[in-house]
Amino acid sequence: MKVCFPVKNTHSLDSEVYGHFGSAPAFVLVDTETNEAAMISNGDQHHAHGMCSPLRALGGHEIDCVVVGGIGGGALMKLGQAGITVYKALGLTVQDNLNLLQAGSLPVFQPGHVCAGHSLSGDCSH
Numbered sequence: 001m002k003v004c005f006p007v008k009n010t011h012s013l014d015s016e017v018y019g020h021f022g023s024a025p026a027f028v029l030v031d032t033e034t035n036e037a038a039m040i041s042n043g044d045q046h047h048a049h050g051m052c053s054p055l056r057a058l059g060g061h062e063i064d065c066v067v068v069g070g071i072g073g074g075a076l077m078k079l080g081q082a083g084i085t086v087y088k089a090l091g092l093t094v095q096d097n098l099n100l101l102q103a104g105s106l107p108v109f110q111p112g113h114v115c116a117g118h119s120l121s122g123d124c125s126h
Contacts, residue, residue: 001032003101004063005094010039013095019069021054021086028094029061032102037094054079067097067106076109 006024007015018024022042029038043059054066054075065085079086087106091097100106 001065002063003030003032003098004028004058004061004066005030005097006042006066006068007094012037012039013093013098015094016092017067017069017089017094017097021066021068021071021075022057024068027058029063030094030098032098055082067101071109073111076111
């Protein structure tokens with residue numbers, strides 16, 4: 001399974017998971033079968049609120065799911081239409097959340113729990 005983690009910094013599995021998909025500076029992509037991790041920049045970081053293009057943000061990289069602290073309704077819908085499941089991050093780092101995901105302990109993001117905008121720090125404004 002290929003898992004995408006929006007992150008604040010690029011410290012591989014020690015990276016802190018970011019609070020909002022669309023404005024994350026980068027992504028850590030983890031292949032759970034090979035345990036390989038790759039870092040990519042967010043190709044759509046500077047979009048207007050509500051205009052996130054999650055597939056453009058991923059720069060053509062194919063993924064099966066996203067684990068993030070928060071996400072807007074439009075991005076959640078677009079990822080869902082592409083067959084990508086979005087999970088709510090409960091741990092601090094990529095590794096923490098990867099462990100929780102593999103244990104089946106991360107909840108799936110529901111449309112009623114999405115972000116209403118961005119705070120000044122880039123995190124979700126609920």
